[in-house]
Amino acid sequence: MKKCLAGLILIFSFVTNIRGQNSNICLLKVTPVFGSTNLTLGKQYFFHNQKDSVAFEMVKYYISGIQLLLNSEIVWKDTSGFYLLDAENEKSYSIPLKIPENLIFNEINFLSGIDSTTNVSGAFGGDLDPTNGMYWTWQNGYINGKFEGKSNLCKSMDSSFELHLGGYQFPYNALQSVQLKLTSKKIIEVHLELEHFINNIDIAEKHHIMSPSNEAVLMSKAFSNSFKIAQ
Amino acid sequence: MKRKYTLIFLLLQVIVSAFIAIEKPSFYIPQNWPKPVYNFKRNPINTDVVTLGRVLFYDPLLSKDNSISCASCHSNYNAFTHVDHKLSHGIGDSIGTRNSPALMNLAWSSTFMWDGAINHLDMQALAPITHPGEMGESFTNVAEKLKKSKLYPTLFKTAFQDSIISGERTLKALSQFMLTLISANSKYDSVMNKQALFTEQENNGYRLFKKSCASCHQEPLFTSYAFKNNGLSVDPDLNDYGRMRITKLSKDSLKFKVPTLRNLTYSFPYMHDGRFKKLSEVMNHYVSGVQKSKTLSSELAEPIHLNDNEKVDIIAFLLTLSDKQFVFNPQFAFPKEILLKAAND
Numbered sequence: 001m002k003k004c005l006a007g008l009i010l011i012f013s014f015v016t017n018i019r020g021q022n023s024n025i026c027l028l029k030v031t032p033v034f035g036s037t038n039l040t041l042g043k044q045y046f047f048h049n050q051k052d053s054v055a056f057e058m059v060k061y062y063i064s065g066i067q068l069l070l071n072s073e074i075v076w077k078d079t080s081g082f083y084l085l086d087a088e089n090e091k092s093y094s095i096p097l098k099i100p101e102n103l104i105f106n107e108i109n110f111l112s113g114i115d116s117t118t119n120v121s122g123a124f125g126g127d128l129d130p131t132n133g134m135y136w137t138w139q140n141g142y143i144n145g146k147f148e149g150k151s152n153l154c155k156s157m158d159s160s161f162e163l164h165l166g167g168y169q170f171p172y173n174a175l176q177s178v179q180l181k182l183t184s185k186k187i188i189e190v191h192l193e194l195e196h197f198i199n200n201i202d203i204a205e206k207h208h209i210m211s212p213s214n215e216a217v218l219m220s221k222a223f224s225n226s227f228k229i230a231q
Numbered sequence: 232m233k234r235k236y237t238l239i240f241l242l243l244q245v246i247v248s249a250f251i252a253i254e255k256p257s258f259y260i261p262q263n264w265p266k267p268v269y270n271f272k273r274n275p276i277n278t279d280v281v282t283l284g285r286v287l288f289y290d291p292l293l294s295k296d297n298s299i300s301c302a303s304c305h306s307n308y309n310a311f312t313h314v315d316h317k318l319s320h321g322i323g324d325s326i327g328t329r330n331s332p333a334l335m336n337l338a339w340s341s342t343f344m345w346d347g348a349i350n351h352l353d354m355q356a357l358a359p360i361t362h363p364g365e366m367g368e369s370f371t372n373v374a375e376k377l378k379k380s381k382l383y384p385t386l387f388k389t390a391f392q393d394s395i396i397s398g399e400r401t402l403k404a405l406s407q408f409m410l411t412l413i414s415a416n417s418k419y420d421s422v423m424n425k426q427a428l429f430t431e432q433e434n435n436g437y438r439l440f441k442k443s444c445a446s447c448h449q450e451p452l453f454t455s456y457a458f459k460n461n462g463l464s465v466d467p468d469l470n471d472y473g474r475m476r477i478t479k480l481s482k483d484s485l486k487f488k489v490p491t492l493r494n495l496t497y498s499f500p501y502m503h504d505g506r507f508k509k510l511s512e513v514m515n516h517y518v519s520g521v522q523k524s525k526t527l528s529s530e531l532a533e534p535i536h537l538n539d540n541e542k543v544d545i546i547a548f549l550l551t552l553s554d555k556q557f558v559f560n561p562q563f564a565f566p567k568e569i570l571l572k573a574a575n576d
Contacts, residue, residue, distance in 0.1 A: 121273065122273055122403075123351075123353035123402040125400075129397050129399050130354075130398040131374045131397065132398075133371055137354075137358050137360070137370070140350045169478075
């Protein structure tokens with residue numbers, strides 16, 4: 001019995017080894033930035049010729065469904081799924097992609113959130129565990145991204161904003177896909193440009209978004225358009 | 232030789248565990264029932280997980296001030312609803328806006344809440360735990376409290392082979408307990424299984440029921456799980472438009488999920504806001520109280536004509552759907568052997 005098991009383990013590790021040899025790690029690194037600097041939570045950033053300012057207290061969002069493409073054809077799909085990127089934890093910015101050696105690609109696609117099937121399939125663990133605070137409760141569904149902080153632009157009582165973007169159901173499906181053309185390939189460096197995001201939403205009036213709505217869909221588009229290849 | 236013994240040993244184990252499984256509450260599909268919709272592949276029933284779920288269900292640790300549990304609003308003796316008030320009470324005695332539904336046969340349901348706000352049974356528990364008017368606790372904090380308790384690491388270990396406490400496991404355990412709440416032992420079920428007979432009055436009630444009510448309250452679960460407007464007037468204090476809140480479509484205005492009619496003896500008051508205390512009031516509503524509106528269900532567009540005797544006959548039939556064994560099943564009750572012992576330690 002025992003011998004059999006040991007044999008099996010040997011064969012198994014051999015097989016995985018062979019597969020391991022042919023694969024390569026490509027690092028996807030997605031860093032939130034403001035202007036030309038990496039984001040520091042709580043720090044005040046000035047923009048619009050120093051007239052306006054913003055400080056973020058939370059930047060937390062999901063990336064999923066990562067694909068690599070060559071001339072618009074999918075050549076690799078990520079099977080492990082869902083990544084929660086949190087500005088409180090820089091380690092979460094790096095996503096190792098285990099791709100075959102010699103894979104050639106010139107584009108990356110991913111979803112800035114969680115697909116609708118996952119949204120209706122019950123409880124998941126890991127990055128999707130509801131204790132991460134990224135799941136709506138009274139009204140179901142994952143929050144694709146949370147952006148919280150303060151800005152003089154907000155017409156709220158304390159200049160605060162809380163943008164919880166999500167929604168997987170018609171007519172307010174907020175999930176967006178991101179497509180980026182690539183130049184290098186050992187390490188894919190992407191920036192989430194928060195200044196671009198702020199400049200493309202109506203943060204003065206729409207400073208609190210807490211459920212799926214038309215506004216959440218528009219903001220989700222601005223969010224997904226703020227991913228850029230790092231120059 | 233050795234292998235043979237291992238085989239015999241394995242076989243014995245399967246047989247023994249099968250017997251244990253019969254003793255404990257577990258999931259089964261009653262005779263002639265449809266296939267459940269819950270995906271058991273992602274959460275296979277295991278009696279130790281069910282036990283964990285049962286303890287969680289009865290433990291007020293899940294609320295912010297440790298004062299209320301799921302069972303506070305879903306009491307087993309009331310078919311897992313809340314009986315003495317119209318609208319369920321939560322933390323600080325704030326009143327919720329809806330009557331808590333009776334919990335049973337949940338594996339056959341694809342949406343939850345009166346308006347279908349919840350898309351999966353696993354996610355249901357998050358709503359009351361985090362709702363400020365109900366249990367008022369953050370789910371992250373609940374997981375922390377469970378980790379720090381004396382009781383739960385052991386229960387999680389028994390259930391999942393290691394003592395990691397995660398949100399996913401907590402929710403799946405609560406689901407497993409709720410999935411075992413199967414009510415299929417009423418007089419109606421015995422009659423259908425040819426082990427009992429209806430009285431003449433019940434029989435007549437059954438005939439009338441099939442004519443006027445069964446299109447929405449479909450056998451054997453006594454619901455179609457559809458969202459329908461059954462002609463209730465809008466309560467001006469609550470202004471609850473039901474399904475429309477979720478879909479934001481005007482065609483869903485005033486539609487609520489058709490509830491099961493099993494265990495009505497125990498689950499009063501009735502309707503999403505608990506407006507009727509008695510079944511006679513419900514009957515009067517369907518015969519003479521239906522409000523016309525744009526979204527009124529076509530099944531109720533033509534008035535239902537029933538005389539007083541016929542109303543009483545339908546009620547007599549509805550009472551055959553009550554399942555005493557379900558309500559008083561000790562396997563569904565407060566797990567005193569675990570929770571009281573933990574409190575005294």
